[in-house]
Amino acid sequence: MISVENVSKSFTLHNQGAAVIEVMSGASFTVAPGECVALTGDSGAGKSTLMRMIYGNYLAASGAIRVGGVDVASAEPREILQLRRETLGYVSQFLRVVPRVPSLDVVAEPLLALGADRNAALDRARDLLTRLNIPETLWSLSPTTFSGGEQQRVNIARGFAHTYPAMLLDEPTASLDATNRATVLSLIDEAKARGAAIVGIFHDAEARERVADREIDVSRFTPGRAA
Numbered sequence: 436m437i438s439v440e441n442v443s444k445s446f447t448l449h450n451q452g453a454a455v456i457e458v459m460s461g462a463s464f465t466v467a468p469g470e471c472v473a474l475t476g477d478s479g480a481g482k483s484t485l486m487r488m489i490y491g492n493y494l495a496a497s498g499a500i501r502v503g504g505v506d507v508a509s510a511e512p513r514e515i516l517q518l519r520r521e522t523l524g525y526v527s528q529f530l531r532v533v534p535r536v537p538s539l540d541v542v543a544e545p546l547l548a549l550g551a552d553r554n555a556a557l558d559r560a561r562d563l564l565t566r567l568n569i570p571e572t573l574w575s576l577s578p579t580t581f582s583g584g585e586q587q588r589v590n591i592a593r594g595f596a597h598t599y600p601a602m603l604l605d606e607p608t609a610s611l612d613a614t615n616r617a618t619v620l621s622l623i624d625e626a627k628a629r630g631a632a633i634v635g636i637f638h639d640a641e642a643r644e645r646v647a648d649r650e651i652d653v654s655r656f657t658p659g660r661a662a
């Protein structure tokens with residue numbers, strides 16, 4: 436479902452004499468449907484950079500990154516947007532809040548964008564907000580004024596609203612309390628059970644061991660560093 440083939444990446448620092456730093460070379464791995472792969476490695480090894488390349492935020496210098504039938508490394512922006520809508524979900528700790536949009540709609544929006552029935556989408560949003568312990572009194576309010584933890588949980592609900600065949604998870608359990616953390620781990624288990632291919636960064640070692648089928652130490656793709 437997700438395949439990374441011989442990917443390399445360097446950054447050119449234009450404000451520092453155009454210095455070029457090579458951060459990755461020869462990155463290759465695949466993630467099968469229903470499998471969760473955790474990216475590990477020291478700080479600066481390139482975990483976030485690899486995730487950003489898979490999501491299409493950073494352009495790979497060479498190689499291919501296939502998600503479903505699309506090579507993200509060479510796709511047009513329009514194809515990447517369609518891929519993100521239909522196929523590739525992304526859950527981070529941080530919510531990009533749109534003012535004045537009620538939380539319920541924030542969560543239902545990915546389904547509505549795919550043409551789902553409005554009532555079914557709102558039912559799914561209610562179910563997720565309930566599971567993530569967002570009080571019903573908050574559902575009609577924009578998350579703009581919510582606490583950091585509440586915004587994080589709204590974002591997780593939104594990220595799991597659509598049953599994406601592929602998902603990227605960037606520290607999804609960071610700073611959650613035990614109950615909500617357990618809920619997020621269940622959502623990940625459910626996504627795997629329905630066949631989602633998942634790549635995640637989990638500094639939370641216990642969570643990583645619970646949900647990851649395999650670990651990939653990205654420092655083995657860092658030029659000049661032994662894994």
Ligand SMILES: Nc1ncnc2c1ncn2[C@@H]1O[C@H](COP(=O)(O)OP(=O)(O)OP(=O)(O)O)[C@@H](O)[C@H]1O
Pocket residue numbers: 446458476477478479480481482483484485
């Ligand atoms: N936009 C950028 N411009 C220049 N260098 C970058 C950029 N993004 C990342 N880097 C560099 O690439 C390397 C890998 O960074 P990355 O954030 O991917 O590491 P990481 O493994 O996710 O680290 P951490 O665990 O600390 O989040 C670092 O040396 C970093 O300085």
